[in-house]
Amino acid sequence: MIDDSVFSPSFGRKPAILLGREQIISEFKEGLRGPAGNRDRATLIMGQRGSGKTVLLLSLAEEAVKQGFIVASPTVAGNGMLDRILEKLEYEASQTAPKRKKRISGGGVGAFGISANLSFTQEAQEGHSFAYKLMRLSEQIDAMGKGLLILVDEVQGNDSELRELAIAYQELVGAGRNAAIAMAGLPGAVSSLLNDKVLTFLHRAKKATLSSLQTGEIDAFFSYAFQTCGLAVSEADRMRAAKAAEGSPYRMQLIGHYMTRYAGENGHISGKQLTKALQMAEEDFKNGVCIAIAEALTGMERLFIASLSPEGNTPVKLIAERMQASPDSVNNYRRRLLDAGIIISPARGEVRCAIPLLVEFIKEQGS
Ligand SMILES: Nc1ncnc2c1ncn2[C@@H]1O[C@H](COP(=O)(O)OP(=O)(O)OP(=O)(O)O)[C@@H](O)[C@H]1O
Ligand SMILES: [Mg+2]
Incomplete structure (x- = not known):
């Protein structure tokens, strides 16, 4: 059998060579080199399934480590995300910090020996917000002469933990901490995040859309x-x-x-x-x-996709005819699918599917 380890055909597995993402990575590195709090310290990555969001986050993590950052590896947004971020930062910091003897604090043992004050002893954990704990942790990381990077994968709109994270991150920036954040998600999820009033800092964040490879x-x-x-x-x-x-x-x-x-x-x-x-x-x-993309669509959205020609552009008028739906409702689906990055509109009044094989797949499934 030929050794095929140069290929990485599974989700989240870092490829031997990451193609076509040089610019995003170099801008991110610039951001880390720039002053704390600069706009390029917050990056928002948008891409379809399989476009390489997770592996790009992993590459950003590697770059940040090289530049002396403590990195919380990509955490999937959702319940428990905030605790996971703290755990990861604490663990990574403990691995980097010069080893000291464990100290005793109020009967508890300092978690990994970075410092017993590191807000993770039992009594310090209780009754404090995530923002408070992150701020204390950032002080410790600052004292080590390091920065901190938080990576969030699969962001979703309307997520209370994400809002809490955004608030905590803005407080870190306000306090002049050497912090950075990068988040990745599907285009539709990211656009709903951008509509969230609490997450206004994301409007100023650097946006990167993962385009197709040449x-x-x-x-x-x-x-x-x-x-x-x-x-x-x-x-x-x-x-x-x-x-x-x-x-x-x-x-x-x-x-x-x-x-x-x-x-x-x-x-x-x-x-x-x-x-x-x-x-x-x-x-x-x-x-x-x-499958994953089709499952997230409504029946009418699938019908819209099934009404597209597999190759080239399809006039929206023709889609309305094929769907036997009113122009208004067709326009509504068109807007939603454009927003989700599933179709594109290369010419006025025409659209095409942005995902290879999706039209064929949905047709095979019988919409
Ligand atoms: N820039 C790239 N160059 C080479 N291979 C890549 C690149 N980006 C991704 N890949 C490969 O594509 C596959 C999918 O990558 P990844 O898991 O990061 O996608 P994703 O966008 O996170 O997908 P999902 O939205 O389903 O989580 C993996 O096999 C990965 O090795
Ligand atoms: Mg992924």
Whole structure:
């Protein structure tokens, strides 16, 4: 079997090479180098399923660690998020701090020896807000000469813990702490966050939309990756594979993975084997990405998608005819789907699906 470890065809798994995100990462690094409290210290990443939000957060974490930050690795928004963030920061700080002997504080033992005052002894935990605990922790991290970075994944609108986090973060900024935050979510979730009055600081945050990868970029990666794993692929077949990814990083990883799987022992892959690999990648992409997106849509939204032509643009008028719905209601679905980043409008009065295979998948499912 060919070693395919150069490919990472699973969610949240860091790829060997992170393609096409250089600018976002370099701007983020600039932000960390800049003065505490600057606008680039807060980043909001938007992207569809499989576009690489989680792995980008992981890369930002690595960069921040190199710059002397204590990082709370990506925490999924939702219940318990605030406690997890504190735990992670405390643990990471304890791993970085010079080891001291454990100290006793009021009968409790200082958690990891950074300091017994580190608000995590039993009595100090109780009765204090998250903002208070985070502020105390930030003082400790500051005293270590380090900054702190909080990463939140899968943000949702209307989330009380996220509001609390936003308030606490703004207090850190107000106190001049060396803090930064990066959050990632689906475009629709992020746009509902931006409508939240408590989260106004997010309007000033740096926004990054994860765009599709360029075919040339994918082809160059395949060239490197196939060489690394000893797969012999003609230039034409490699380009065919790169095009088939349709700009999706996840699909690219799946294609590479299945190409190594279906290649012969000698490392050669025939046209037929390539076709099989592309089909398998398509299946996995539908099961990993299209299902999740389709499940989050209403019946009418699915009908809207099923009314799109699989290739190219579709006039909204034609969609209304196919849906047998009034122009007003079709416009309503159009707006919602645009907001969610599921369709785009490349020309006035026309739309197309932004997610490869979704139209086909929803049609197969019978809307
Ligand atoms: N820029 C990239 N270059 C190469 N591979 C990538 C890139 N971004 C993501 N991938 C690969 O794509 C897959 C999906 O990445 P990830 O889990 O980060 O997506 P996601 O946007 O968080 O998806 P979801 O919304 O479903 O959580 C992984 O296999 C990852 O290795
Ligand atoms: Mg993710």
